[in-house]
């Protein structure tokens with residue numbers, strides 16, 4: 066089998082952002098408003114600071130309003146909840162994202178559940194989880210949304226495919242399973258207790274790996290020609306004292322068997338913020354009762 070087609074997440078994310086920018090222009094011209102995204106960062110986690118900076122920059126680049134709220138690590142839970150309440154009530158704010166992880170003294174679930182479901186651009190609120198599973202209009206977590214878009218670039222019709230999602234997190238595995246079910250895939254959710262995981266994965270026409278274990282999925286688990294979407298971003302030692310990023314799939318052996326595969330970096334990663342921007346537009350549409358833009 067020839068080597069797999071490499072799915073270029075960077076290029077596809079740029080396409081998503083271009084569509085967001087076009088939608089933002091259209092909303093301004095036809096409905097007289099510009100969507101706004103509020104991002105809340107509590108504390109000084111270096112990785113979170115980078116994410117928040119990138120989010121704010123890309124929000125502005127697509128023509129939207131960005132509201133950044135940086136709070137000290139010792140912020141009381143009640144004060145964070147008061148800010149969320151203020152943002153819920155602010156008509157200029159269409160999307161609210163509270164960056165995770167939060168400091169240990171704050172109950173993350175309580176904070177996330179306080180966000181207005183119609184402004185919940187992470188799609189983590191139980192109301193959005195429920196809406197997704199019943200097929201109602203909802204805000205869907207960004208990473209699975211981006212993963213689905215990548216898969217659809219190589220298989221526009223996913224109906225009938227056997228899909229195996231490895232990992233059952235609330236952020237990726239479970240919503241991914243729901244999205245693939247909505248595309249009429251036959252979905253298996255595999256996890257750490259799955260019996261004969263290689264055998265289960267070998268049945269899949271589409272594999273989504275979201276386990277958080279570096280290079281866990283091996284090439285001889287992959288059905289020849291299958292689509293492999295690697296959600297993992299793991300930093301590992303390179304041997305020369307430096308580090309490198311690898312996915313949850315052993316790239317070389319999987320790429321030798323798959324029909325198409327996402328690289329790490331440059332696959333699912335760039336899609337996440339692009340889908341956050343897309344969700345901010347969708348949140349504004351939901352709030353204003355405007356049908357999805359074509």
Ligand code: GUN
Nearest residue numbers: 162163164165166187207
């Ligand atoms: N921290 C790392 N990724 C994410 C994300 O997708 N959403 C939020 N809220 N925090 C994160």
